[in-house]
Amino acid sequence: MLTSPRATPVPPFRDPETPNPARVQDWALGGSRNTALDRTFGEGLQHGFPLRELTQDNHGFRSRAVRYCLDRDMLQVLDLGAGLNLDGLYGVDSDDVTAVLVDHDPVVIACHRTVLEQQPRRQVSAIEADLRDPAAVLAHPALVATLDLTEPVLLLLTAVGHHLTNADDPRRLIADYVSALAPGSYLALTHLAPTPELPEQQNALNTTIAAYAAHGYCLCPRDSDHHPGVCLANGVSACSVSRFQRPASGH
Ligand SMILES: C[S@@+](CC[C@H](N)C(=O)[O-])C[C@H]1O[C@@H](n2cnc3c(N)ncnc32)[C@H](O)[C@@H]1O
Helix, strand or coil: CCCCHHHCCCCCCCCCCCCCHHHHHHHHCCCCCCCHHHHHHHHHHCCCCCHHHHHHHHHHHHHHHHHHHHCCCCCEEEEECCCCCCHHHHCCCHHHCEEEEEECCHHHHHHHHHHHHHCCCCCEEEEECCCCCHHHHHHCHHHHHHCCCCCCCEEEEECCHHHCCHHHCHHHHHHHHHHCCCCCCEEEEEEECCCCCCHHHHHHHHHHHHHHHHCCCCCCCCCHHHCHHHHCHHHCEEEEEEEECCCCCCC
């Protein structure tokens, strides 16, 4: 098994003056790979926005998606925007899973490489890359050496699509990845959704969007109408489209 996230050494952060989504998420999950700035930022968002609860829901969903596929003898995972918190390897026996972790954050990738160097496993690779370039990601030598794309793959796209702008054309990006997968593959996707029916939560969401924007990060909620068409392409099934949204306590 990979070591637990809590035991993983923390490489030096390049931008300790700025909170970032991976470390804020680590804070929300009770991890130790975050700075005081990330914690202050996360605590600030908690006023009205259920960041911790959403993050924990999302974390549970990822594990369930991996277990669902493992139960169907699907052992390959392509995790786009993998983040820091893999819970070992999705909370399953890491010997069972072949995985490629992709993230554009060098700190995230450095953390995973540190773990992998301590416990070298040929079946797991960590790639520093921008998921907005599917051709480069899919042709990356580490991906090609790790995954067999002629066999089914679980494509994890969780809590990352909302960091893409409309100009990035997330729907086309998803379609590009899905079209590269073998029939029988699965897509597991979570995404921050707008909540116009809950004005109080929507206001808190707007505050959160503004807080991320102030640090140069896009947070773009979209509803599931943006995704179903591509889920059916190429014999790939949607494992579940879980709305990354949960009413704040009191609703
Ligand atoms: C909120 S975290 C989610 C992590 C993980 N997917 C999960 O559900 O727990 C978002 C992650 O996506 C990464 N990310 C954002 N935009 C990306 C991009 N264009 N290419 C690759 N990674 C990206 C961030 O660095 C961060 O680690």
